[in-house]
Amino acid sequence: MVINSKTSLQETLEIARKEGKIIGLVPTMGALHDGHLSLINFAYSHCDKVVVSVFVNPTQFNNASDLEKYPRDVTKDAEFLRTHNPETIIFTPEVSEIYSGKVESESFDFGSFVNYMEGEFRTGHFDGVGSVLKRLFEIVKPDKAFFGEKDYQQLLVVKKLVEITGQDVEIIGCPTSRNEFGLAQSSRNFRLTDSELKEAELIYKALSKVKKMFDTNSIKEIENDVEKMFEAHPSFELEYFSIVKEDDLIPTTNKEPKQKYRAFIAAFLGEVRLIDNMALNY
Numbered sequence: 001m002v003i004n005s006k007t008s009l010q011e012t013l014e015i016a017r018k019e020g021k022i023i024g025l026v027p028t029m030g031a032l033h034d035g036h037l038s039l040i041n042f043a044y045s046h047c048d049k050v051v052v053s054v055f056v057n058p059t060q061f062n063n064a065s066d067l068e069k070y071p072r073d074v075t076k077d078a079e080f081l082r083t084h085n086p087e088t089i090i091f092t093p094e095v096s097e098i099y100s101g102k103v104e105s106e107s108f109d110f111g112s113f114v115n116y117m118e119g120e121f122r123t124g125h126f127d128g129v130g131s132v133l134k135r136l137f138e139i140v141k142p143d144k145a146f147f148g149e150k151d152y153q154q155l156l157v158v159k160k161l162v163e164i165t166g167q168d169v170e171i172i173g174c175p176t177s178r179n180e181f182g183l184a185q186s187s188r189n190f191r192l193t194d195s196e197l198k199e200a201e202l203i204y205k206a207l208s209k210v211k212k213m214f215d216t217n218s219i220k221e222i223e224n225d226v227e228k229m230f231e232a233h234p235s236f237e238l239e240y241f242s243i244v245k246e247d248d249l250i251p252t253t254n255k256e257p258k259q260k261y262r263a264f265i266a267a268f269l270g271e272v273r274l275i276d277n278m279a280l281n282y
């Protein structure tokens with residue numbers, strides 16, 4: 001079922017709520033794929049009613065061409081969900097439903113989570129993410145909301161967001177879904193040619209190698225190795241590679257005992273920007 005208006009969504013959800021149903025929200029920007037589906041299935045294992053929002057949020061793009069070229073096809077998304085989870089409600093609000101007046105972000109104090117990686121390279125991105133999610137939580141009032149670890153920094157930012165806003169929603173992280181060669185599924189993959197899709201596997205190969213090297217090599221050695229791997233593939237441009245502490249996402253140059261670490265990569269393959277991350281020692 002596709003619902004465009006806030007009022008009819010709220011009416012439908014009110015009935016479910018009165019029946020004691022637990023409501024889950026999976027926020028997406030559409031161009032649904034198996035990664036989204038893994039989140040939706042996860043949501044169904046925790047909730048009775050699942051809403052998937054499809055909204056390409058203009059304020060979280062810092063690059064006009066990326067926003068313009070972002071794949072959009074709500075009819076296809078609706079068909080995808082009809083095939084896999086026909087009970088799911090798709091909520092596709094207009095921009096005016098989310099932003100009253102000017103289409104601009106609110107500014108949030110997320111703390112150190114946004115100083116590095118996506119926060120550093122995509123100025124204003126997390127304020128945009130925070131603005132749209134705060135509004136979606138207000139409209140949907142979900143009991144639980146589901147986010148992929150593929151966007152791990154976003155997941156921690158969203159947990160911080162509900163701490164700041166005091167919104168009563170449980171934020172649940174879900175594992176990254178990958179294709180058979182390890183490539184993380186992403187709507188941006190739809191913009192890659194078949195040969196680029198093969199090349200894109202380099203990101204997972206690099207992260208897997210980092211995980212293997214982590215116990216025995218220094219961070220500097222690992223960084224050099226990753227840089228060399230990307231230099232050997234000139235169609236790629238590595239934007240950042242960072243090993244960070246899992247809890248504060250601050251990049252590190254040395255390993256501390258009992259600390260959990262994750263590695264993150266952002267790279268351009270042609271014009272398409274891809275990101276991924278992996279837990280290294282837990």
Ligand code: AMP
Pocket residue numbers: 027028029030034035036038039146147148149150151174175176177178184185186187
């Ligand atoms: P997006 O539509 O790209 O904004 O993603 C919507 C949600 O799906 C976010 O919480 C993402 O982290 C999550 N997601 C996207 N790709 C994957 C994936 N391959 N595995 C798990 N979650 C994903």
